[in-house]
Amino acid sequence: MSVYLDHAATTPMLPAAQRVLVEHLARTGNPSSLHTAGRAARRVVEESRERVAASLGARPSEVVWTCGGTESDNLAVKGLFWARRAHDTSRRRLLVSAVEHHAVLDPAFWMAEHAGAELVLLPVDGDGVIELDALRAELEAHGDQAALLSVMWANNEVGSLQPLGEVVALARRHGVPVHADAVQAVGQVPVDFAASGLDALTVSGHKVGGPGGVGALLARRDLGLTPVLHGGGQERGVRSGTLDAALLASFAVAVEDAVAHQAEHAQHVAGLRDALVAGIRRAVPDAVLRGPADSARRLPANAHLTFPGCEGDSLLYLLDSAGVEVSTGSACQAGVPQPSHVLLAMGVDEDDARGALRLTFGRTSRATDVDRVLEVLPAAVDRARAAGLAGRRRAGAQTSAAASAPDVAGVR
Ligand code: PLP
Numbered sequence: 274m275s276v277y278l279d280h281a282a283t284t285p286m287l288p289a290a291q292r293v294l295v296e297h298l299a300r301t302g303n304p305s306s307l308h309t310a311g312r313a314a315r316r317v318v319e320e321s322r323e324r325v326a327a328s329l330g331a332r333p334s335e336v337v338w339t340c341g342g343t344e345s346d347n348l349a350v351k352g353l354f355w356a357r358r359a360h361d362t363s364r365r366r367l368l369v370s371a372v373e374h375h376a377v378l379d380p381a382f383w384m385a386e387h388a389g390a391e392l393v394l395l396p397v398d399g400d401g402v403i404e405l406d407a408l409r410a411e412l413e414a415h416g417d418q419a420a421l422l423s424v425m426w427a428n429n430e431v432g433s434l435q436p437l438g439e440v441v442a443l444a445r446r447h448g449v450p451v452h453a454d455a456v457q458a459v460g461q462v463p464v465d466f467a468a469s470g471l472d473a474l475t476v477s478g479h480k481v482g483g484p485g486g487v488g489a490l491l492a493r494r495d496l497g498l499t500p501v502l503h504g505g506g507q508e509r510g511v512r513s514g515t516l517d518a519a520l521l522a523s524f525a526v527a528v529e530d531a532v533a534h535q536a537e538h539a540q541h542v543a544g545l546r547d548a549l550v551a552g553i554r555r556a557v558p559d560a561v562l563r564g565p566a567d568s569a570r571r572l573p574a575n576a577h578l579t580f581p582g583c584e585g586d587s588l589l590y591l592l593d594s595a596g597v598e599v600s601t602g603s604a605c606q607a608g609v610p611q612p613s614h615v616l617l618a619m620g621v622d623e624d625d626a627r628g629a630l631r632l633t634f635g636r637t638s639r640a641t642d643v644d645r646v647l648e649v650l651p652a653a654v655d656r657a658r659a660a661g662l663a664g665r666r667r668a669g670a671q672t673s674a675a676a677s678a679p680d681v682a683g684v685r
Contacts, residue, residue: 280635416447431564432575460531483527
C-alpha cells in the first residue's frame, strides 16, 4: 500500500460525498428547465447552495457556483477589477500577494498585459506572510487607485496563514475590495465569510473531500461582479453554464462535513505533521522547515522542508519508488522544473528552493504513514544528494568545456 501525503493537491472523496454523487448522477433534469425533472434538479442546486452558505458563514445569494478554485479565482480577479473600473476608471491598480497560487497570479498578470491593470506584487516575509507595512504604504500612497486586493487565506505550498483581519481593515480604510483564495483553508481552519469582512472568497471541491471540477466564489451582492463566462445567464448572469446538480450536491456534503469536523481534523493532522517534522529533523538534521515554525500560524496538515544539495524532483521520484507520494510544491506546477515563486518571494535562494518537498496530511492519514516516510527518507536524501552532486559536476565540466571551445557561432 502506498503512503499518500499529497492531500493539498487533492484529497480522497468522502464516502458520503461519493454516495450522493452516484445517487444524483442517476437522475436527469437541467436545473434551468421548467418541467418536473428540471424543478427537481433546481431544488438540489438550491439546497446545496444553502448548505454551502450556512457552512461558510455566507448568505445563499452570495454563492456563485463555478467549476473549481481556478475559475473562482479568475472570476474574482477579472470580475472585481472590471466591475470596479466600470464605476471609477482611475482605479487600475491590482494588488496581489507575491505568494498567491497561479490561479490568482496568472489572471493578474493577464489583466496587466491585456486589460490595462497596473499589477502590484505585495512582498512577504521569510515565513511567506504578507508584509503589512508594505501593504499599508501601498494603500496610503495609491489606495485611491486600487481596484482590488487579493491575499490568500492560507498558502498551498508552505502553509502560512495570512493576517486577513489586518489586511481587510487596511483595505477597507481605502475602499478597496478584498478577495481571498481559501481553497486550502476550508476544513483546516475556521472560515466564516461574514465574520472575515472579505468581499469575495474562493473554495474548491476536491480539496475538501468533494469531487473535482466544482467550486464556488462567495461574493457580496453589492459588489457587482462583471461576468467572465457569457451564455445562458445562469447564476444571475454572473456565471453562465448549465449547473450539475450531482456535483453540487456532493460538493455541499463535503463542505458541510469538512467544516463540521474541522477542529478534530486539525488536531489529527497537526499531531501527525508535528511527529513527521520532528522525525525528519532527527534523521536529516540540515533539512529546513519552511513557512512559520509556530503551528498556530500555519496550516495543520502542512509540512514543507528544503533539503540542501537535493533536487526536489529527484527526492519525489525516489520516494515514489519507495511507495511514498509527496509533492515538491503546488501540484499545478509539477513538471515545470523551476524553483517555486513562493520560496523565492520568501527570500530562499534558488539552489535551496530546488530542494523543496511538501508533505500534506488528510483525513485518511495514519501514524504508520509517518513511520514509513521516516524509514525511507534518509536513504532517498543521500541518493538525491549524490545525484545532485554528480549533476553539478557534469554541468561544471560542460561549462568549462564550453568556455574553452572556439567560438564557432559565426560559421553556422
Ligand atoms: N488555489 C489554491 C490555493 C490551490 O491550492 C489550488 C489547487 O492547487 C487552486 C487554487 C486551484 O483549484 P482547482 O484545482 O479547484 O482549480
